[in-house]
Amino acid sequence: MSEDSEPCKNFEFCGSTQWPHPNSYLEDGGDPDLCVNCAMMFRKELVFRDNVECPICFETNRGITLPKCEHAICIECFRDCYYGRYDEPDFPYSKDIEEEYDEYGGLCDTPKSFLEQYPLIYEYEEECNRRYDRQEDMTSVNSRCPLCRS
Numbered sequence: 001m002s003e004d005s006e007p008c009k010n011f012e013f014c015g016s017t018q019w020p021h022p023n024s025y026l027e028d029g030g031d032p033d034l035c036v037n038c039a040m041m042f043r044k045e046l047v048f049r050d051n052v053e054c055p056i057c058f059e060t061n062r063g064i065t066l067p068k069c070e071h072a073i074c075i076e077c078f079r080d081c082y083y084g085r086y087d088e089p090d091f092p093y094s095k096d097i098e099e100e101y102d103e104y105g106g107l108c109d110t111p112k113s114f115l116e117q118y119p120l121i122y123e124y125e126e127e128c129n130r131r132y133d134r135q136e137d138m139t140s141v142n143s144r145c146p147l148c149r150s
Contacts, residue, residue, distance in 0.1 A: 009037035009045040013064060013075055041082065042067045048075075056081075056146055068150045081146065089127045094121035 005017035005146065016035035031044060037047075044067065052063025054074035054112040061074040073081070091098040097118060107125050115121055 002098070006033070008038055009033045010038045012048055013046060013079065014038055014064075043128050048119075057071070066145045069145045069148050071147045073146070089124060089131065092124050093118055 002089055005119060008014055008016045008018055012039060013019075016037060018033055018035055034042075034045070034050040044065065047065040047076050047121060049063050049144065051060055052072045053060050054063060055071075056073055061076070063072045063074045064078045065072045065077070076135055084122050091101075093101075101110060101114070101118075101121060104114070107115075107121070110121075
């Protein structure tokens, strides 16, 4: 967080800071004290509660009242509902090779000679993309209350 930015009102959930919003957002009654992501997804400050018995994971933790109803779920399940759970596949080579690959910054910037030496990287990247696309598809479905579906 930079010194000149304040935390989002929903910082406990999103971990982000406030950034200037487009004027059209503020004219529509948007909250300037939210990060851009929270402003677009929720348009308001979320309500946090202690000792929520989560109906999804059955744990008792700090939770959030869902924005479209009064049901509450734990913060981690709320995050999974709104953002999905992205599990990256295991890298097919050793940690040293993975670190070297990461230093290149991705498939496009990796030298062809490196990729020829480690061809499973192509399959790894394809699987990452499939999982990410599947997660994106589920986000709109899962962003509703798991109890009342509103």
